[in-house]
Amino acid sequence: MRWAVPSRSAFPLTVAVLAFAFLGLFLAYPLWKVLASSFLDASGMRFTVEAYAKVLSTGYYRSAITNSLLIGALTTAASIAIGLPMAFLLARMAIPGRSVLLALSALPLILPSFIGAYAWVLLFGRAGIVTQWLQGLGLPTTTIYGLPGLVLVFTLHSFPYVLLPAIAAVRAVDASIEEAGQNLGASRWRVFLTVTVPVIMPAVLAGGLLVFIETLENFGVPFVLAEDMPILAIEAYKLFVGEVGANPGMAGALAMILVLIAALALLVQRYYLGRRRFATVARSAPPVLRPGPLGRWLAGGFVWGVVLLAILPFVAIVIVALMKFRGPVMQSEMSLGNFEQLFARSHRPLYNTLGLATVAAIGASLIGIPIAYVLTRYRSTLSHALDVLAMVPFAVAGTVMGIGLILAFNSGWLVLTGGWLILVLAWLVRKLPFSVRSGSAILHQIDPSLEEASINLGRSPSWTFFRLTVPLMLGGIVGGTVLAWVTIVSELSSTVVLYSGPWSTMTVVMFRALEGQGAGAAAAAATVLIVATVVPLALVYRLLRRNNLAVL
Amino acid sequence: MTAVTISRVERTFGAVHAVAGVSIDIRPGELFTLLGPSGCGKTTLLRMVAGFCDLDQGSIAFGDRRIDTLPPHRRNTGMVFQNYAIFPNLTVAGNVAYGLKARGVAGADIQRRVGRALELVHLDGYGERQPFQLSGGQLQRVALARALVIEPDVLLLDEPLSNLDAQLRLDMRREIRTLQQTLGITAIYVTHDQEEALAISDRIAVMRAGRLEQVGAPAAIYRTPATPFVAEFLGATNLLTGTVEALDGAHLLVAALGRRFRVPAAAVPTGSAVSFSLRPEALIPVEPGHPWATVTGEIAAAEHLGALLRLDVRLGDGPPLRVAMLDDGAVAPAPGRPITLAYDPARITVFAP
Ligand SMILES: Nc1ncnc2c1ncn2[C@@H]1O[C@H](COP(=O)(O)OP(=O)(O)OP(=O)(O)O)[C@@H](O)[C@H]1O
Numbered sequence: 057m058r059w060a061v062p063s064r065s066a067f068p069l070t071v072a073v074l075a076f077a078f079l080g081l082f083l084a085y086p087l088w089k090v091l092a093s094s095f096l097d098a099s100g101m102r103f104t105v106e107a108y109a110k111v112l113s114t115g116y117y118r119s120a121i122t123n124s125l126l127i128g129a130l131t132t133a134a135s136i137a138i139g140l141p142m143a144f145l146l147a148r149m150a151i152p153g154r155s156v157l158l159a160l161s162a163l164p165l166i167l168p169s170f171i172g173a174y175a176w177v178l179l180f181g182r183a184g185i186v187t188q189w190l191q192g193l194g195l196p197t198t199t200i201y202g203l204p205g206l207v208l209v210f211t212l213h214s215f216p217y218v219l220l221p222a223i224a225a226v227r228a229v230d231a232s233i234e235e236a237g238q239n240l241g242a243s244r245w246r247v248f249l250t251v252t253v254p255v256i257m258p259a260v261l262a263g264g265l266l267v268f269i270e271t272l273e274n275f276g277v278p279f280v281l282a283e284d285m286p287i288l289a290i291e292a293y294k295l296f297v298g299e300v301g302a303n304p305g306m307a308g309a310l311a312m313i314l315v316l317i318a319a320l321a322l323l324v325q326r327y328y329l330g331r332r333r334f335a336t337v338a339r340s341a342p343p344v345l346r347p348g349p350l351g352r353w354l355a356g357g358f359v360w361g362v363v364l365l366a367i368l369p370f371v372a373i374v375i376v377a378l379m380k381f382r383g384p385v386m387q388s389e390m391s392l393g394n395f396e397q398l399f400a401r402s403h404r405p406l407y408n409t410l411g412l413a414t415v416a417a418i419g420a421s422l423i424g425i426p427i428a429y430v431l432t433r434y435r436s437t438l439s440h441a442l443d444v445l446a447m448v449p450f451a452v453a454g455t456v457m458g459i460g461l462i463l464a465f466n467s468g469w470l471v472l473t474g475g476w477l478i479l480v481l482a483w484l485v486r487k488l489p490f491s492v493r494s495g496s497a498i499l500h501q502i503d504p505s506l507e508e509a510s511i512n513l514g515r516s517p518s519w520t521f522f523r524l525t526v527p528l529m530l531g532g533i534v535g536g537t538v539l540a541w542v543t544i545v546s547e548l549s550s551t552v553v554l555y556s557g558p559w560s561t562m563t564v565v566m567f568r569a570l571e572g573q574g575a576g577a578a579a580a581a582a583t584v585l586i587v588a589t590v591v592p593l594a595l596v597y598r599l600l601r602r603n604n605l606a607v608l
Numbered sequence: 609m610t611a612v613t614i615s616r617v618e619r620t621f622g623a624v625h626a627v628a629g630v631s632i633d634i635r636p637g638e639l640f641t642l643l644g645p646s647g648c649g650k651t652t653l654l655r656m657v658a659g660f661c662d663l664d665q666g667s668i669a670f671g672d673r674r675i676d677t678l679p680p681h682r683r684n685t686g687m688v689f690q691n692y693a694i695f696p697n698l699t700v701a702g703n704v705a706y707g708l709k710a711r712g713v714a715g716a717d718i719q720r721r722v723g724r725a726l727e728l729v730h731l732d733g734y735g736e737r738q739p740f741q742l743s744g745g746q747l748q749r750v751a752l753a754r755a756l757v758i759e760p761d762v763l764l765l766d767e768p769l770s771n772l773d774a775q776l777r778l779d780m781r782r783e784i785r786t787l788q789q790t791l792g793i794t795a796i797y798v799t800h801d802q803e804e805a806l807a808i809s810d811r812i813a814v815m816r817a818g819r820l821e822q823v824g825a826p827a828a829i830y831r832t833p834a835t836p837f838v839a840e841f842l843g844a845t846n847l848l849t850g851t852v853e854a855l856d857g858a859h860l861l862v863a864a865l866g867r868r869f870r871v872p873a874a875a876v877p878t879g880s881a882v883s884f885s886l887r888p889e890a891l892i893p894v895e896p897g898h899p900w901a902t903v904t905g906e907i908a909a910a911e912h913l914g915a916l917l918r919l920d921v922r923l924g925d926g927p928p929l930r931v932a933m934l935d936d937g938a939v940a941p942a943p944g945r946p947i948t949l950a951y952d953p954a955r956i957t958v959f960a961p
């Protein structure tokens with residue numbers, strides 16, 4: 057192993073140094089502050105493990121840990137249980153509307169999860185529309201709050217993490233592998249269990265771990281649905297913001313526990329599963345199965361059912377937003393009153409959201425794409441270290457990121473709290489793993505010998521990157537930036553910790569509306585976010601399908 | 609015309625010694641081929657010259673200018689890639705002009721030189737085409753024009769023909785050779801195809817596991833391989849091992865395959881083992897009693913390959929002897945028939961143990 061980036065040019069070295077400086081300042085340093093705060097006593101001078109001792113000896117916080125783990129595990133299991141068969145059906149069976157389903161199947165991931173949660177409450181909550189209607193008919197109702205609701209909403213949000221790689225894996229299983237199995241005398245079912253499943257399992261489990269991490273870190277969904285069930289990401293926020301008096305030590309301890317669990321899951325994902333991926337390239341795709349009418353109906357019903365269940369609540373919320381409200385009661389009349397009410401006081405949050413998300417998304421691409429370039433084209437120990445560092449934000453919950461940035465930049469030589477830049481930095485750092493991964497995926501489709509040809513003909517590596525590679529990547533970069541933008545617009549967990557004064561966003565407005573104000577305004581805010589998510593996606597869908605969806 | 613001096617270069621990847629101490633002096637204007645089996649380090653060596661692979665040890669010079677410390681974009685080499693590496697976002701003319709623009713050549717000059725380069729590779733009039741409108745052979749010509757137009761010190765070619773079909777490969781290799789000779793440019797050519805190497809090169813270096821096995825002109829390497837590996841790699845041969853029975857003037861008498869062979873004398877004592885290479889085409893079917901050195905056996909199998917006839921002839925024991933000749937109908941290749949084969953001992957290469 058060589059220690060330096062190859063001496064061939066200063067370009068990769070420059071990129072690596074700048075990236076390390078940026079991530080060191082805005083990722084490692086804030087995380088260090090969280091870690092330090094969790095190990096310091098109230099005076100901030102002495103080392104102590106008191107915060108951890110307190111957290112672990114308090115039943116309430118212990119159950120926050122177990123609840124978070126339990127919900128993560130159940131959601132992961134449910135996502136695999138749904139995603140795996142769906143992948144088979146979509147990859148192997150002629151289901152009616154298959155291409156529409158494929159296009160829709162990534163959508164639940166991108167639609168803001170806490171809005172999904174809110175939609176379920178709006179429909180099936182205590183004062184929910186469906187609940188009231190059922191009660192009016194004298195029928196029994198069930199509760200959507202607590203564990204079942206959380207697992208349901210999380211699963212409907214994140215099953216595509218399993219589904220998308222599983223479809224790719226099923227498609228990559230060469231027909232001849234299965235035929236070889238059958239030829240050796242195994243039954244179709246046995247071949248499926250002993251050949252096909254093991255081949256695709258690494259991809260499925262890798263997706264499952266993403267589900268686990270995402271569920272663990274999520275702030276908005278439990279905020280809407282958990283009620284009095286303690287959840288790690290929320291308890292850390294509460295302790296830090298301090299409804300009953302802030303306790304940064306214990307908030308830090310909870311945050312570090314959260315990071316630790318996610319980091320462990322990520323390490324398993326990277327180093328165990330990453331290596332066990334079987335490289336199979338399908339030469340001949342397996343035949344499309346054509347079952348009888350009953351089978352077709354069952355399969356189609358299942359797949360369509362899951363996708364519609366995941367998407368329809370969002371449609372419902374848009375419809376509700378367009379209805380007229382008198383006080384908290386919905387009328388059977390359409391109106392734009394909710395939107396007027398929403399924007400009556402100020403348009404500022406909307407403009408903040410659109411403007412700051414644009415800055416953050418472009419920033420993430422500007423920083424992420426050169427990093428991706430160095431990682432894919434200049435392998436060395438240094439670039440390997442950069443690879444690991446650039447993936448760290450993935451294991452850091454938004455709440456933790458927010459806490460860290462406040463601890464790091466609310467005093468001293470660089471003060472950022474209270475402004476807009478701290479929001480942009482939080483979002484940018486959080487989207488960096490996505491930008492890097494999507495950049496790498498695009499680069500893998502560009503033959504490196506094109507760049508070598510350019511350099512060989514006399515253009516420097518930096519000229520080659522900016523003037524040859526970037527134009528070749530452009531479609532993918534635009535798609536990736538839009539995707540990052542869309543997810544930033546609905547980012548809640550770090551925003552809710554970091555926003556201040558005039559710099560509130562649409563998600564914050566939505567978050568506040570949840571705490572009272574009435575369903576109409578909340579639904580209107582949710583609708584704005586849904587539109588801001590779906591419209592840009594539809595515009596760049598063709599670019600996305602080629603380049604970025606695989607790295608979600 | 610530039611001489612290329614490669615001195616004791618080394619490169620390891622982890623535990624793999626990709627290039628393990630190679631020194632070559634390439635003469636100005638020479639087409640020099642690196643030949644060897646897959647993984648022997650040809651590409652690595654070529655990429656070291658281009659600057660895409662760092663050296664662990666050693667140095668490389670063009671003339672008396674050391675270049676291995678220069679970044680690749682300052683080395684003035686023209687590289688032709690195996691997969692062409694044509695920029696898909698530029699026209700044919702744009703591709704060819706790329707290196708000239710990088711060198712800051714004036715616009716009018718660029719146009720003139722691009723036109724001439726396209727003419728040189730028989731693509732005049734194709735300048736405004738997009739790369740996806742061209743066939744593989746045409747793309748290869750664009751790649752060649754693009755590498756030549758910058759008047760590089762050295763032309764580097766890494767298996768440039770391996771993506772073309774058989775007939776095109778023959779035409780293109782002739783064309784590359786003609787261009788290289790008329791322009792008088794020094795070229796390093798990488799291939800694992802021995803026939804291609806023999807046809808095109810001024811000199812060949814046969815590589816094996818990161819080392820040079822033999823360097824020499826094609827005919828010399830084919831006729832007098834320095835090692836059994838070279839003998840086998842440069843085309844089918846009979847690699848035989850036997851025991852020295854006696855010294856007879858300028859020849860050794862060696863017992864192998866249950867027969868006695870007459871091979872050129874070497875410093876090998878009587879009674880010891882020796883191996884030697886006997887090319888299939890050096891064995892000629894004759895009537896018994898021929899004045900040359902002969903062996904006798906019986907035909908075990910026969911193959912007609914159009915103009916060629918290939919026989920497997922079983923001698924006493926061991927594997928059959930491979931024989932190849934122009935099929936003029938003189939030999940009836942019925943299996944089981946006895947046959948006498950004559951050979952000139954001078955065409956046998958003996959390998960000292
Ligand atoms: N970037 C690299 N990292 C690790 N090992 C490498 C790298 N490049 C080459 N090698 C190894 O070095 C050895 C020589 O490789 P090289 O590409 O030079 O072979 P080659 O002679 O060109 O083979 P081929 O005919 O297959 O192209 C091989 O064992 C190869 O696996």
Ligand SMILES: [Mg+2]
Nearest residue numbers: 650651652766
């Ligand atoms: Mg090679």
